[in-house]
Amino acid sequence: GNSVTQMEGPVTLSEEAFLTINCTYTATGYPSLFWYVQYPGEGLQLLLKATKADDKGSNKGFEATYRKETTSFHLEKGSVQVSDSAVYFCALSQNTNAGKSTFGDGTTLTVKP
Amino acid sequence: DARVTQTPRHKVTEMGQEVTMRCQPILGHNTVFWYRQTMMQGLELLAYFRNRAPLDDSGMPKDRFSAEMPDATLATLKIQPSEPRDSAVYFCASGFRDTRPDTQYFGPGTRLTVL
Numbered sequence: 001g002n003s004v005t006q007m008e009g010p011v012t013l014s015e016e017a018f019l020t021i022n023c024t025y026t027a028t029g030y031p032s033l034f035w036y037v038q039y040p041g042e043g044l045q046l047l048l049k050a051t052k053a054d055d056k057g058s059n060k061g062f063e064a065t066y067r068k069e070t071t072s073f074h075l076e077k078g079s080v081q082v083s084d085s086a087v088y089f090c091a092l093s094q095n096t097n098a099g100k101s102t103f104g105d106g107t108t109l110t111v112k113p
Numbered sequence: 114d115a116r117v118t119q120t121p122r123h124k125v126t127e128m129g130q131e132v133t134m135r136c137q138p139i140l141g142h143n144t145v146f147w148y149r150q151t152m153m154q155g156l157e158l159l160a161y162f163r164n165r166a167p168l169d170d171s172g173m174p175k176d177r178f179s180a181e182m183p184d185a186t187l188a189t190l191k192i193q194p195s196e197p198r199d200s201a202v203y204f205c206a207s208g209f210r211d212t213r214p215d216t217q218y219f220g221p222g223t224r225l226t227v228l
Binding site: 032034036041042043044045046049089093100101103105106 | 117146155156158161168169204206215216217218219220221222
């Protein structure tokens with residue numbers, strides 16, 4: 001079956017530091033890949049997505065590239081802010097299961113001033 | 114700005130009581146998901162619907178949980194009887210699925226505490 005493995009947290013960075021959160025997946029075929037972010041007390045919201053190999057998703061300074069050869073979708077940001085403190089979830093979804101997604105366990109990021 | 118709404122936002126109840134959580138998906142979306150989030154288990158898929166038909170509820174304890182979509186604007190998740198181990202945040206999400214998987218839009222959640 002499908003699975004998503006995320007870098008374990010928590011991750012603590014100073015403001016303006018470089019961020020990488022690793023995500024690798026196992027799936028047959030060509031899934032769509034997503035990063036969702038959850039701020040305290042809220043539901044998950046889409047951060048970015050990529051639907052085919054070599055696509056790069058980007059939003060709010062975050063980027064992730066769909067790497068078929070390494071089955072990865074690592075999240076990066078060049079300079080984090082305190083407001084980026086949240087839980088980040090990597091997820092995949094395939095054509096064959098009616099939109100059902102497989103989520104990683106989430107990585108908690110804390111950015112200190 | 115279309116959003117998924119959930120009611121109630123918080124619910125405290127005693128063991129054995131019935132709990133009903135409601136979700137209004139985004140208008141036009143044809144897929145609805147129910148998730149449960151806890152510190153120990155993370156995010157778990159309980160059930161999902163497409164065009165109001167249940168496609169999979171294998172993640173749900175069948176003896177006490179039930180999920181329905183009486184119409185396209187309302188999804189419900191019921192627990193009867195509730196138990197302390199059901200304490201969690203329950204999220205509803207909706208999406209539009211045609212030929213490719215698409216984004217899920219999450220509601221703010223219902224925080225359930227069963228005493």
